[in-house]
Amino acid sequence: MLTWMQDLPNFTAYGTPTYFIYLLVALLPLGIGLYFGKRFSWYEALVSFVFIFLMFDGQSYQQAFSLVAYIIYQTVIVISYFHYRQKQNASAIFYLAVFLSLLPIIIVKFSPAMVGHNSLLGFLGISYLTFRAAGTIIETRDGVVKDLNWWKFVRFMAFMPTITSGPIDRYRRFAKDYQQVPSREKYLDLVAKAVPYLFIGFVYEFVIDYFFGQLWYPFMVKQALLSAPHLSWWVVGVAYTYAGHLYFNFAGYSFFAVAISYLMGVQTPINFNKPFLAKNIKEFWNRWHMTLSFWFRDYIFMRFVFMATKKKWFKNRNVLSSVAYMLNMMVMGFWHGVTWYYILYGFMHGLALVVNDWWLRYKRKHFKIKSTKWTKFVAGFITFNFVVLSFLVFCGFLDKLWFVVPGHH
């Protein structure tokens, strides 16, 4: 079926400096339009389609079909639920809509562990699209999504700059930006922000991450595997270089995605805010992969606490918050994938949030430690090192070290 797509060139989003030349040239007419107060919607749709096509053609071309089918499927669910919700509001229908919306990702995430191979339903970025669709259903139930237009929803789902790896926007916010053209002053302000973001992205992605991701991390992994299955000091090196790689790669990518969105007149929310300066784990999650952690906070944590408090499931609110933290982070762990290391990663962060809250309460009650530069440094140091340890678990290296027989992959 359509094997000619295999032979076409494939461009990973923001993969090479050349990609930016093509992208910026293609976006130039759009930018000129926005400067003169016009949004060329059809041109934008065309450019988006071409660049999304180039992300999914080539060897992985089957994914293109999964993507199209997925977007149609979600659009049907979301629009149907929206129409239903205008007239009625039964909980069962709401849960059914959420379940149907989550069904593809559940199949995709559980397939490798259950049947031993990847599901054909999967494609690069499926989780990010799931968050967008499920979030829209939840806000529709709350009655805050007041108009839902299928074309705008499709544009929201398939917004080119963020389609494969976020940041995760929200329908209401996106639709507001998308249906109005920013004033000239506002647009120039967005461009002025986009330019340094692109530069930071370049430095992170193509310079710093070259060292972490291409040189240091693979070197540490190789050295550490020599003494497999035993731990060695190289494992410490794996942990720190992986943390550097993950941050510079992902934050660099996110800067690109935000910058390109700005150039298209859409203020996609930022994803990273100096996460390694966080002084406790709660603050870390307010700075690291922010659109994901805010999604979990708003749609899982807060809703669970809301329901549990209303229905009085817990007598003690500290117990309630602990349960909510664990639930939140375990779901996040499973979302990454059904492997022991992702689940352990979620568990570690849930536990860290519980311990952190307990410590803050204990400290406030029992002694008055003055916050000084020194205490902040110690707190930041502990937080950073805990995070690095959790990334060591997350990156799956330990699975290779302990459980994969050399020569088998």
Next chain:
Amino acid sequence: MQAQIQELLAQATGRDAADFADVTMDLYADGMLDSMATVQFLLSLQDEFDIQVPVSEFDRDAWNTVEKIEARVKELQND
């Protein structure tokens, strides 16, 4: 109404109402309010003022000071 809001904030966070005396202070900046306390506070607001505040409605930028909360509550009461 401000005094009531400050009292509810105190209950939700386990602090003193006096900690919320500054009505333009950003409640999220120094971690005065976290997600947990926010939900407790929302629920108590609903009871106290007989309004409906769905969690989706709770945009942190629009609810981050005592002054703004007061304004939003008045709006919702008039809805």
